[in-house]
Amino acid sequence: MTDAAFLARLEGYGLTTAEIHYHxxxxxxxxxxxxxxxxxxxxxxxxxxxxxxxxRREIGAALHSVRVAHDALIRPAEWRAVGGIVEVP
Incomplete structure (x- = not known):
C-alpha cells in the first residue's frame, strides 16, 4: 500500500506555507x-x-496580504566532493 501524500509529492506537489495577514x-x-x-x-x-x-466566502475577516513559500520535498540531491569529503549543500 502506497501513501497518497507520497504519490502526490512524486507528481510535483510540495509543502506550501502561506502567511495570511487579515483584519x-x-x-x-x-x-x-x-x-x-x-x-x-x-x-x-x-x-x-x-x-x-x-x-472570502465563509470567514468574516478581510484579507490584507498573503505571502507564500513552497518547497518540492522530493528532488535530485546535489553532492560534491571537497578534498575527499562529501558535502551536501
Missing part, C-alpha cells in the same frame, strides 16, 4: 496573522486558492 471585523485596526500549510502544486497553487476562496 477581523471586531478589531479592524489590528493586523492578525494566520499560518496555513498543506501540500500544493506550484506555481498555480490550486489547494491554496481553494482555501482562500473559502476564506
Amino acid at each position: 477581523r471585523p471586531d478589531a479592524p485596526s489590528l493586523l492578525q496573522l494566520f499560518v496555513w500549510q498543506d501540500h500544493d502544486l506550484a506555481p498555480d497553487f490550486p489547494v491554496l486558492f481553494e482555501f482562500l476562496d473559502h476564506w
